[in-house]
Amino acid sequence: MRPLSRRQMAWRCAQDLGDGQYVNLGIGMPTLVSDYLPPDREIVLHSENGILGMGGAPKPGEEDPDLINAGRGKATLLPGGSFFHHNDSFLMIRGGHIDVSIMGAYEVSAAGDLANWATDGDTRAPGVGGAMDLAAGAKEVRVLMEHNGKDGSKRIRDVCTLPLTAKGCVTRIYTNLAVLDVTRDGVVVREMIEGLDLETLQKLTEPKLVLSKDWKRIGTPNLQ
Amino acid sequence: MRPLSRRQMAWRCAQDLGDGQYVNLGIGMPTLVSDYLPPDREIVLHSENGILGMGGAPKPGEEDPDLINAGRGKATLLPGGSFFHHNDSFLMIRGGHIDVSIMGAYEVSAAGDLANWATDGDTRAPGVGGAMDLAAGAKEVRVLMEHNGKDGSKRIRDVCTLPLTAKGCVTRIYTNLAVLDVTRDGVVVREMIEGLDLETLQKLTEPKLVLSKDWKRIGTPNLQ
Amino acid sequence: MIDKVVDGFGAALAGMKDGDTLLCGGFGAVGEAFALVEAVIGLGVRDLTVVCNNAGSGLVGVAALLKSGKARRLICSYPRSLDPTVIDELYARRAIEIELVPQGTLSERMRAAGAGIGGFFTRTGADTNLAEGKELREIDGKLFVFEKPLPGDFALIKAHRADRWGNLVYRKAARNFNPVMAMAGKVTVAQVGEIVELGTLDPEAIATPGIFVDRVVLA
Amino acid sequence: MIDKVVDGFGAALAGMKDGDTLLCGGFGAVGEAFALVEAVIGLGVRDLTVVCNNAGSGLVGVAALLKSGKARRLICSYPRSLDPTVIDELYARRAIEIELVPQGTLSERMRAAGAGIGGFFTRTGADTNLAEGKELREIDGKLFVFEKPLPGDFALIKAHRADRWGNLVYRKAARNFNPVMAMAGKVTVAQVGEIVELGTLDPEAIATPGIFVDRVVLA
Numbered sequence: 001m002r003p004l005s006r007r008q009m010a011w012r013c014a015q016d017l018g019d020g021q022y023v024n025l026g027i028g029m030p031t032l033v034s035d036y037l038p039p040d041r042e043i044v045l046h047s048e049n050g051i052l053g054m055g056g057a058p059k060p061g062e063e064d065p066d067l068i069n070a071g072r073g074k075a076t077l078l079p080g081g082s083f084f085h086h087n088d089s090f091l092m093i094r095g096g097h098i099d100v101s102i103m104g105a106y107e108v109s110a111a112g113d114l115a116n117w118a119t120d121g122d123t124r125a126p127g128v129g130g131a132m133d134l135a136a137g138a139k140e141v142r143v144l145m146e147h148n149g150k151d152g153s154k155r156i157r158d159v160c161t162l163p164l165t166a167k168g169c170v171t172r173i174y175t176n177l178a179v180l181d182v183t184r185d186g187v188v189v190r191e192m193i194e195g196l197d198l199e200t201l202q203k204l205t206e207p208k209l210v211l212s213k214d215w216k217r218i219g220t221p222n223l224q
Numbered sequence: 225m226r227p228l229s230r231r232q233m234a235w236r237c238a239q240d241l242g243d244g245q246y247v248n249l250g251i252g253m254p255t256l257v258s259d260y261l262p263p264d265r266e267i268v269l270h271s272e273n274g275i276l277g278m279g280g281a282p283k284p285g286e287e288d289p290d291l292i293n294a295g296r297g298k299a300t301l302l303p304g305g306s307f308f309h310h311n312d313s314f315l316m317i318r319g320g321h322i323d324v325s326i327m328g329a330y331e332v333s334a335a336g337d338l339a340n341w342a343t344d345g346d347t348r349a350p351g352v353g354g355a356m357d358l359a360a361g362a363k364e365v366r367v368l369m370e371h372n373g374k375d376g377s378k379r380i381r382d383v384c385t386l387p388l389t390a391k392g393c394v395t396r397i398y399t400n401l402a403v404l405d406v407t408r409d410g411v412v413v414r415e416m417i418e419g420l421d422l423e424t425l426q427k428l429t430e431p432k433l434v435l436s437k438d439w440k441r442i443g444t445p446n447l448q
Numbered sequence: 449m450i451d452k453v454v455d456g457f458g459a460a461l462a463g464m465k466d467g468d469t470l471l472c473g474g475f476g477a478v479g480e481a482f483a484l485v486e487a488v489i490g491l492g493v494r495d496l497t498v499v500c501n502n503a504g505s506g507l508v509g510v511a512a513l514l515k516s517g518k519a520r521r522l523i524c525s526y527p528r529s530l531d532p533t534v535i536d537e538l539y540a541r542r543a544i545e546i547e548l549v550p551q552g553t554l555s556e557r558m559r560a561a562g563a564g565i566g567g568f569f570t571r572t573g574a575d576t577n578l579a580e581g582k583e584l585r586e587i588d589g590k591l592f593v594f595e596k597p598l599p600g601d602f603a604l605i606k607a608h609r610a611d612r613w614g615n616l617v618y619r620k621a622a623r624n625f626n627p628v629m630a631m632a633g634k635v636t637v638a639q640v641g642e643i644v645e646l647g648t649l650d651p652e653a654i655a656t657p658g659i660f661v662d663r664v665v666l667a
Numbered sequence: 668m669i670d671k672v673v674d675g676f677g678a679a680l681a682g683m684k685d686g687d688t689l690l691c692g693g694f695g696a697v698g699e700a701f702a703l704v705e706a707v708i709g710l711g712v713r714d715l716t717v718v719c720n721n722a723g724s725g726l727v728g729v730a731a732l733l734k735s736g737k738a739r740r741l742i743c744s745y746p747r748s749l750d751p752t753v754i755d756e757l758y759a760r761r762a763i764e765i766e767l768v769p770q771g772t773l774s775e776r777m778r779a780a781g782a783g784i785g786g787f788f789t790r791t792g793a794d795t796n797l798a799e800g801k802e803l804r805e806i807d808g809k810l811f812v813f814e815k816p817l818p819g820d821f822a823l824i825k826a827h828r829a830d831r832w833g834n835l836v837y838r839k840a841a842r843n844f845n846p847v848m849a850m851a852g853k854v855t856v857a858q859v860g861e862i863v864e865l866g867t868l869d870p871e872a873i874a875t876p877g878i879f880v881d882r883v884v885l886a
Contacts, residue, residue, distance in 0.1 A: 020450045022659050042450045044613070044659070048770065049694040049843050052657045053613070065697065066839040072695040072749065075840075079647025080450075080613040082654040083839055085846040085874065086694070086720075087778050090771030091631065094564035094791060097659050125722070125758040125765050128797065129745040133771035136790040137564050167794040244669045246878050266669045268832070268878070272551065273475040273624050276876050277832070289478070290622040296476040296530065299621075303866025304832040306873040307620055309627040309655065310475070310501075311559050314552030315850065318572060318783035321878050349503070349539040349546050352578065353526040357552035360571040361783050391575040560787070565775070566804070566811040569785035585785070592785040617871065652836065653872035 001195035003176035007223035011036040026103035027071035053081025094137040101138035110207035112170040112182040115162035135166035147175035191218045225419035227400035231447035235260040250327035251295035277305025318361040325362035334431035336394040336406040339386035359390035371399035415442045452614040457487035460665040471600035471629040472500040479622035481606035481639035482509035489516040503527035503535035525551035561599035562631025603633025610640040614661030630660040671833040676706035679884040690819035690848040691719040698841035700825035700858035701728035708735045722746035722754035744770035780818035781850025822852025829859040833880030849879040
């Protein structure tokens, strides 16, 4: 059994984005999703700092100091893209105009509660950024995270133990082991990596898992 | 005694506008004020339909169908002017960014209450437009109106009899007979037309008038 | 591929149903999507609520729609115009309900709907009879009235130019209510004078980013 | 004649006093008025409240102002950066108060201040511990939290070009918080890279009309 790499996780997540969707990619791993958007679809990336139609990283030497993404990496603009101020940017988020928000998380609960901004015992000043706005406002929130903490702790929980970002917002979780849907009938396993069985996945997950009838193996290219 | 013409009233009102002020002119008589702005001052006219830096009427043949003022007359744009949407336009009004709003009125009370949107017995559908926004939001509201109704009724009242636009907002009134300030010490007469005395003006006005120590005669050019 | 340009008013207005709320752009006649609004008349939908700063003028656009009897209700700030025959006649025989809203509040209520704001306090109208029945609150010694969001099932707007992503630019004072209505419409349809190649519009000067626009029709 | 262009930072910051609230534009380092913000340090004012999405990076701009000890309080959404030495050190010894506000709420609270809105309800953060002590309200079955306007005594912003009326245009993503802070500042000062002749800026593309700007300084 070989867990997905971060890039493989991002690749898998990208495959579910539909033609014409407006998508916000959170900082960290979600940013990688932009590298794997299906080339046959036009997906419009929104960046909270006032960009629609954001493209990938610029070629070396073509960086523009005034054109960055939400994670402060250098970015580009696609034809059809536009710039606007922060208030319009968060109007788009809060007003339900963003189809999909992809964020990292510390924990997700069986009810779809999201905890992704504060950890226990953080000695640094807390930072929330746009996470609560996205969690409350996007039409759909999908989470991209390692299935378990570095210490083996469970991150898909019956109830979140960390401070919430928003309640009941997450609909789908992409981990390094599986693709799971948060539904009224529980957390449903849609896909698992090669060599993983439900029993093993269940041990790594707090809520009782439901195996989808048409579950399948995640197939991703070899990306490191 | 010769009451001021509408254009003389507008001229008198225009003389009090200061260099650099942002001014909104209401529909009707206030629109005429734009014809008499002192040429030695830059006064930036705001039009509620999304214009700052509005100029006067265009020359014949140079009208632009997409460039109108709030009263739907054809307008022009000065160098330095800008266009924006209605929401930003009323953000300017409501947020206290307009220095002076000049509006017509049916009645003004001794407390500065303004009634300028609904009359008794109007058989047509009521219309309020931007009057309440301007009355509540502009830094200063000045009224330009005939001193009395066509039937001789008093329009400067102890208390307004018509539905209010906003309470306590009017600071100055320009009529065809006088210039009056609404102050905590009462309605103060600053200027009167040639041949008018306080006793006569008082008879045409409900609240007790106070004559300013430095009151003077209104001098205006001969404008019809 | 994203292509929001649709062919004809039938496709532009598809899905409209009885009881829908239509946000109709324009201030006076400027920036009003006359042809698009008039195309509503032929759809057979009724009991519409029309939201518009004015009530149309003459016999075109919003005035034509109101005259057709398809609208049960008008939400506006100033139902008067150079030729108010239609609205005056409808009002005289009480054939239409009118909700009068101050112009800035009308705009702000639509913005709230587009911005996910559940309601807001404004001083506008707080001490007038337009605040009757509404929640009042004193904030920092001043009286405010609570106003609710005003969303539309459709926004029928007019713009100068569009691209296939639905990015819009306007012309001078024809911008007015159109951008805010685009934000507040569940389905936003823009009638435009010209459709340009993607990437042609200046990204710094796009007044309505395509995210707010669902369909574009050339007329 | 209107000429908002002032000569030097002394004139740009004239009138700032102890306890003032400063709205400082920028997202990360982009769109931040480094030199203007740093000029505050030399004024001798203290007990400032700084409102900024982040908390500066390295030892420049907002980070330098915070390090100087002139600010008692920081209102921000994300006090982290590529080089967070200053804020981390201040926070570790509790030498600054931090009010954490979700990024969209931070922006909306400033807009409310600029727009004369007395407060608004948002779903953002309503079911989190950032809503503690705040008014909650259920609207259409969803939980909202009441948020208040956030005005500034000064807004210290950065723009690309200006004219003497104070009209501003920005460059790409350097726009970010600057236009909304311009609306919310009692005194708005723009540090700009270029001052152009009046009438040069496209009236359709002015992102901040001069009405929101009090002073312009070239730097």
